[in-house]
Structure formats: structure tokens, C-alpha cells
Amino acid sequence: MGRWEPNARGRLAKAALTLYAEQGFEQTTAAEIARSAGLTERTFFRHFADKREVLFYGSDSLLDLLVQAVADAPPAAGPVDAVSAALQAVGAMIQETPEPARLRYAVVSANQELRERELAKFGEFAATIAAALRDRGVPELAASLAAETGTAVYRVTFARWIAGQAQLDLPELLRESMAELRDVVADRLLSSPASWPPGR
Amino acid sequence: MGRWEPNARGRLAKAALTLYAEQGFEQTTAAEIARSAGLTERTFFRHFADKREVLFYGSDSLLDLLVQAVADAPPAAGPVDAVSAALQAVGAMIQETPEPARLRYAVVSANQELRERELAKFGEFAATIAAALRDRGVPELAASLAAETGTAVYRVTFARWIAGQAQLDLPELLRESMAELRDVVADRLLSSPASWPPGR
């Protein structure tokens, strides 16, 4: 056995999620988390840039999954299909262990700063997906739109999955949402007068 | 003349933008902004919840504009058209005074915390738009998807407008992006093998 217990990062992440869930994010100090994991506050901040980041431990691996799934899509697949497949891959992985996901979602939803950080993570996801699409030869604008739209669909759908007590299949829900989006976007300009919308 | 100079909030916002642009967000203290506006640090935090929020002074009025534009769309217009019109209205308003918008964008882009806050603001916009769509009778899922997708399109397009040195017409760019999104989403499933994407 080493000088220290192994997996300090993981212990901190676990302790943080527990404490945040028990007593709230704002009511929990970094020193408290560290103590709960048998470490000091200073060490906490060596492993995580700030008090929020500890809740997103492991999200990097999802980035790899996204990139891989986009790259693995058949060459003939359009950008939206590639993104859809990537999101379904993530959805399937999340669904494997729903309980931590639900707990994390509850904690994040309860706090403004955490919601902001989560949106930033989604922004990173979108940027990564867009880059992977460009690697497939998708033009810049189409790649950005497909990636941003895809993450937006994921957010909306994940919230619905949580609200449905997770009895539903997340990848299946994602496919349905993508289909709904296609219909909604295609429905535009139906029976609208020539003078509207404004502009040419 | 009153006991104090008028418009403390506006003075703080102006001083903050100037200082953030000159020396960076992190290098600027709240006390410095307050002093620059002839006030104290404590008063700064009475007017703005935190150091980031001061950069988003006035964004509430955009919310009103969005709600109004969605409500004013013709009854026959679909949700995506109503959202598109609302975004164009915002784009037109932003375009009226491009310089502050460009400066603000540069400051926000340069700092992670500020980018997070901006995403949170876009999230509020999306939630507000979705509510306005539901008031038009649009079903929950379609409203959320249209609103989130619309704000995503706005973000991508605004960045392109800025990058183009703003010689372009923002509402026009927004229309083009919406058209591109429609094409990209409609293109899905073209010539993809039956075994893909996974699932039914």
C-alpha cells in the first residue's frame, strides 16, 4: 500500500456529489469535501480547477466517445445523422448507470452556477463534434449548425428522460426528438402570407 | 441635482466594460469598477449580483423584444418561423449599435466565466421563447426544440457576423443560417445503408 490512498480524484468526486446532494452545493465548502475524502482543501484544488468542476469528473471520456462515434459513421451519412448516432452512443452509455446520472442532474439543476458550467460543457461537446464533422469534410457552417443543434436536442431530450422516471429508452427518445425536430424545421413557411416573415 | 449622480447602474456597466476591455476581466476588481464610477464596492454588489452580471446589463429588454416578436407572428406561422422572426428582430436591434456589441463580444470571448454566463443567458432566452411558443399553442416538445435550436443558430450566426467585420446584414445572415439548417436537417438519411443508424 502506498503512502496515500489511491484514486484521490475519484474519492473527491464521490464525496463532493454526496455532500452536494445531502446539504446543497452552496452549503458545502471545499475543505469539507476534502476532509470527507481524507485530504486537505489545497489538494482538492490541485485536482479540480474549482468547486464546480468536480461534478463533471469523467465527462472527458464522453468527448472521446463522441469523436469516435462521429468518425465511425458511414461515409455516406449526412452530418445530422452522424451527430445523431454520436448522441445515441452517449445516451446508451449514460443509461447504463442511470442512478448517478439522475443524482447529478438533480444537484446541477438546483444551482445556477452548476447549470452554467453544464452549459459550458455542452458547448465544448458541440465544438468537439463540429471539429469531428469538419474532419469528415462537412463545411464549417453546416458542421457548427449540426453540432449545436444536436447538443440542444440532447439537452431537451435528457430532461424529458429524467422527468419520465427513466423508464424510457434514452437512445430511442433521442431518435424521436431528432425526427420531431426534422418535422418542425420542415414545417416552416407553410401557408404564411407573402409579406411575412419580413425581408426577402 | 440630487444627493448622488443619477443612473448608478448604467455608470457601473459602462465603467466595467471599459475596464474589462482595457485590462481584462480577471485583472479588474469590483472595487476598481466602483471607484471608477464614483461609488463603493458594496454599492456595486447592490446593483449587480456578481462581477459577471454587469456585462449583461440591458439584456432583459431583449427578452421583451423576443416575446413580443413571437407573439406578433401571424397565427399561421409555424414555430420555427416565429422564432426566426424573433431572432431577426433582435439581430436588427443589435445591429443598430454594432460597436458596443463587438466590444462586449471580445470581452466575453476572452474569458471562460463570461462565456459560461453568456450561455446561461441564451438558456434564459430559449426558455422564454419556448414559453411564448406554448402561448401560441405549440406543443411542449416542438416549442422547446424550436427555441433551443433557434438560439443555437443565433449564436453560430452572430459569431460569423462578428468575424465578417460586421459588413454584413445580421438579419439577412440569420435567414441564411436558418435556410442552411433546414437543408442540413432535411438531408439526413440520404443514401445510408439500412443497417445504420443503429436502432429501428
Added chain:
DNA sequence: AGGGCGATGTCTGCGGCTGTCATCAAATAG
């Protein structure tokens, strides 16, 4: 056996942010 290395602890300090109370001019009541 010795020396570098990496993860941690300790100490110290700044800045963001808040609670609390005092102040004072302007609006309002009587």
C-alpha cells in the same frame, strides 16, 4: 545507498461577495 520525482500538507494572502448598521437627502404625511 543515494538522489530525483510526484503527490500531499502547511501557511499565507487576495479578491469576490454578504450581513449589518449608520447616514442623509428627497419624498411624503400631518
Added chain:
DNA sequence: CTATTTGATGACAGCCGCAGACATCGCCCT
């Protein structure tokens, strides 16, 4: 016209998030 209330501000004290600097100490490599 005076008394009172109100609302914005200042002054002061304090917690917590977070970071720099330095010491410690097992582990690994030679």
C-alpha cells in the same frame, strides 16, 4: 412648515473560493 418615512449609499467586519510558495516524504531509478 415640520416630522416621519423611505431609499440609495457608505463604512466595517467577516467567510469562503482559490492560488503561490515551500516543506515533507514515500517511491522509483540508478
